[in-house]
Amino acid sequence: MKAVGFKKSLPIEEENSFIEFETEQPRPEPKDILVRIQAVSVNPVDYKIRQSAAKEALDTPKIIGWDAAGIVEDVGAEVTMFQKGDEVWYSGDLTRPGCNAEYQVVDERLVSLKPKNLNWQEAAAMPLTTLTAWECIFDRMHISRDSGEDKNILIIGGAGGVGSIAIQLLKKLTKLEVIATASRKETADWCKEIGADKVVNHYELDKELPEENSIDYILNFADTSGHWENMARLIAPEGAISCVVNTTKKVDLNLLKNKSVSFHWELMFTRPKFQTSSRIRQHEILDETRKLFESGQLKTTLEKHFEGLKAETFKEVHKLQESGESIGKNVIVF
Structure with missing residues (x-):
């Protein structure tokens, strides 16, 4: 062949x-x-x-x-x-x-x-992006189907492959308010087109999402290390964060302790690799x-x-x- x-x-x-x-x-x-x-x-x-x-x-x-x-x-x-x-x-x-x-x-x-x-x-x-998004949302963070009224989720990297299907899954299968990040007009427009309730610039999270403890769930599909401190600031007590991108420098996991935040890695190849x-x-x-x-x-x-x-x-x-x-x-x- x-x-x-x-x-x-x-x-x-x-x-x-x-x-x-x-x-x-x-x-x-x-x-x-x-x-x-x-x-x-x-x-x-x-x-x-x-x-x-x-x-x-x-x-x-x-x-x-x-x-x-x-x-x-x-x-x-x-x-x-x-x-x-x-x-x-x-x-x-x-x-x-x-x-x-x-x-x-x-x-x-x-x-x-x-x-x-x-x-x-x-x-x-x-397939890859759908599996990744689904596993993050439902298998790792254990978000319940048809739940989430009065709660929200932030998707960092909303216009990428995983973000694009995650937005859709969340809007169709949960009641969460979906906030996506994008940095260009065309990517922001794309996120809105596929269902995001709100779009913010991931380079200006301090300015656009200034309130601490204001996000119930965070999905990070872009830059784990670069957004770590903002995620720790934004995540609500007893919230959950799921990331798919390797850290490029040491991050302080202790920033999540006082709020009892759960942190989840997601790699959709884990199941086949280890034959779970x-x-x-x-x-x-x-x-x-x-x-x-x-x-x-x-x-x-x-x-x-x-x-x-x-x-x-x-x-x-x-x-x-x-x-x-x-x-x-x-x-x-x-």
Whole structure:
């Protein structure tokens, strides 16, 4: 099969930052399905791994990419939920080869049927961010469905991929007031368009949200270290904070103690990486959100789509992701 990958971590402008190559088509293990990929999306995790995973040159190119939609081509001996020809969407497992290839194998417990009303690129835009947002809101912070009246939540990084679906999930499934952050007119407009009740500038949180203890929940999808003191100031007593981005310097966890604030890390790859007993939750979450998309309660956050399983295409999209100027999701259709 054809694939796109890299042998060495290089700046995206370098000729060999991505290369095209042929490799053996993978075979499904007992609980795996083999998927013929139709479209993939690119996330920050992709360029971060490309930048760090091969400081020394690899003998075999590394295939990344963990957000896909495609058609089931074959199933393992113990697969019960899918059959050949099913159209599926999923994010997958960080410890296995990614989806930047013609075919990929993935554990069926991480997959669901794709929404019937979304095309390939619209569907491929959603699994990783949807899983991340859902796990933050409902599995980590344990926000109750249909609850939250007279309470609020602040989403730092509202216009990004995760923020864009988190806003929608919160508006459709809870009664929380949703405050999103954005720093440009186009990103602020995007947050309002997808449902945010209020938009503030994340560079001016002191000015725009001056009141201490005023936020019940905080989702930080952007800069954990940079916003730490503001989060500690804003969070209400017995509130909850969930973050997805590594700290870049030491932060003072003691700032949360007096208010008995709970802090939660979220990595949607935890369940597949450690093969936790709860990894079936990813199938369940994707299947439930599939129904929300099909009923029109959620909409895809696809912003731009590109064509071709080609090194040049992946270079273009990674460069856009790394710029920090991306809104919503960027998808490559094969």
